[in-house]
Amino acid sequence: MNRSIGKFAAAAVAYLAFAVYLYQPYFKCFDKAQFLLVVNVCIAAVGCLVLSRRWVASFVGSFFAGALYGFGPYLLGLAKFHPAAGLLTALVPWLFCPAAYGPKGKWRWLRVALATLPFVVILAFFQAAAYWRLFAIPLQTKLRIADLAGLFVPLVMADRSLALIGFYHVSIAVMLVGISMLVAARRYGVMILFAAGVVLGFCPPILGVSPVIWVSVSVLCCSIIAGGGMAGLVSAGRADTKAVLVTCFIMAGLSGVAVLLAAKYTSIFAGLGAGYANVFADTAGMYILGAIAAAIIYFFARAKMRIAWLRWAVVTAAMAIDIFLGARYIVDKIF
Secondary structure, eight states: OHHHHHHHHHHHHHHHHHHHHHHGGGGGGOOTGGGHHHHHHHHHHHHHHHHHTTTOOOHHHHHHHHHHHHSSHHHHHGGGSOHHHHHHHHHHHHHHHHHHSSOOGGGTTHHHHHTTHHHHHHHHHHHHHHHTTOOOSOTTOOOOGGGGGGGTOHHHHTTTOSSOOOOOHHHHHHHHHHHHHHHHHTOHHHHHHHHHHHHHHHSOOBTTBOHHHHHHHHHHHHHHHHHHHHHHHHTOOGGGHHHHHHHHHHHHHHHHHHHHHHHHHHTSGGGTTHHHHHHHHHHHHHHHHHHHHHHHHHHHHHTTOOOHHHHHHHHHHHHHHHHHHHHHHHHHHHO
């Protein structure tokens, strides 16, 4: 028990240290409310960590699930609005905890009702905000088809999209593995929640709620799926080599597309596209990093090499580098 508490405390300290690192250069420009941004990402990350422990066997996987949610493009992008919007999003994983860890046995059906708690709280927040004249986020802010580009090139969309939707590059590799595990396990509840968040994100405002806030549910689902995918990728055996190889090729393909786009922007007259060319080049590099990590796991699995610590080192290093550089870039772009 004490050891588990120690792990959670260490994770919380790591999240806080990273949050301070990201925002400290801009503290001198912050008003009082903006200091809440540091609190928001920490609450979100720890909440996702706690929630993901319900399904993710590895603590390291859960730690990175929390990092992807708390320091991902979506939550960092909400800094464009009032910090209260980020706080609401940060509370979403905590609001799902009663359903995840709630009644068992004959009372298990109550989990369905408890799973609606985040939706009820979001509705209540916007009703109360309207009453108190707190406009945390414009009501018309919703997903557009163009925003979906952020799923694959979040750094490029950082200053082009009002609603920053996306995931870091290496996380897509583990997310693909996690999705296959999700489908195999028939986790229909998670699928329904993910679909609900996406559909509501594209809809017009419902009951005075800004549509983009609903997307937090989908982002949370994907973050936990990625955490589970990390554990799945690390434990891949010879029977899983085809799936790992496909993941490797997908990452390499995305890198190739990014290289082509970088070349396109490089050729723009008078170097006007040089900025985007550099970002696409960095994006290509991150996808190659993910492909290399997947390729190493593939060769380990094919050779039946069960070196758990080395597998974890490869995957966590790739994930950490991507999150570290990606979060730094997004925060700098916003401020």
